[in-house]
Amino acid sequence: MLVRFWGTRGSLPVAQQAGAIQAKIAQALVAGSGRTFADVAEADAFARANLDFATYGAYGGATSCVEIEGADSAFLVCDMGSGLREFGIDSFRRIAGGHAPVYHFFLSHLHWDHIMGFPFFGPAFNPAATIVIHAGHEDAEIALRRQQEEISFPVPFDWLRAKFEFVVHKPGEPFEVDGVTVSLCAQHHSHDSYGYRFEREGRSVVYSTDSEHKIDTMDAEAAFEAFFANADLVICDTMYSLGDTVSLKQDWGHSSNIVAVDLCRAARAKTLALFHHEPTYTDQDIQRMHAETVRYEELVRADRPALEVICAYDGLEVAV
Secondary structure (H helix, E strand, O other), X not given: OEEEEEEOEOOOOOOOXXXXXXXXXXXXXXXXXXXXXXXXXXXXHHHHHHOOHHHHOOOOOOEXXXXXXXXXXXXXXXXXXXXXXXXXXXXXXXXXXXXXXXXXXXXXXXXXXXXOOHHHOHHHXXXXXXXXXXXXXXXXXXXXXXXXXXXXXXXXXXXXXXXXXXXXXXXXXXXXXXXXXXXXXXXXXXXXXXXXXXXXXXXXXXXXXXXXXXXXXXXXXXXXXXXXXXXXXXXXXXXEOHHHHHHOOOOOOOOEHHHHHHHHHHHOOOEEEEEOEOOOOOHHXXXXXXXXXXXXXXHXXXXXXXXXXXXXXXXXXXXX
């Protein structure tokens, strides 16, 4: 399977402000002081080798949308955050190359940051497209229709031309989607949320966002350890630092980087992807949290196999 991150922020989309971009340029110029480059390619190679990611790149600002490539012929996508628009545009390119116009969406929950990209999803207007929306919520269709009512959006849901199907699933009852086995797990979040596990040919990916795991009740997390068990990749809500979750944002429905490491280590998962980044965090903030998480994993590793910790960003691809 190949996992593509189209949106990795939480709560609301954000954009780089001019001051942040100017600071990156200034840092790059200082690093390259006294050097000359024959062309852009040479300058690019220097930047990649000598600048940290927060200076050379960006974590992005689109809200949750993750594609899992690996089905027989359909697109598999977790959540419909603002990153969905770019995915939709890219899927047109692949359909033109012969990919089937069939989409399966898996909704973690119905809060706006996870469905706000749907009104801008171009393939929904394609009469040749089939869109199947999988959810643990009975009111998933109501939520998508409501955000396109006239008071909120100028294009009503009924103007869409794709063929739609809404399917509600229950936790603990695996189902097959185009050659991939999918299962749900109920999570701790306002109006409930659901994690998804995707398995094929001995490989597994877990998408678990918007779930609050409290450091003082970790003994009650056995269900998540089982859900994450031996996963090749766990995409996990790590919106806050442990200090924030304990002191300021308890019961806000999100988790910390530290708790994610503890859960993945207990589950013997192979790779953890930090996800659902706090919208007020700068690229430097996210990079620092990533470094701190890697260091924490090293400190608590003991005699167990290493847990690889990566940090999701818009545009990242991970082979599983």
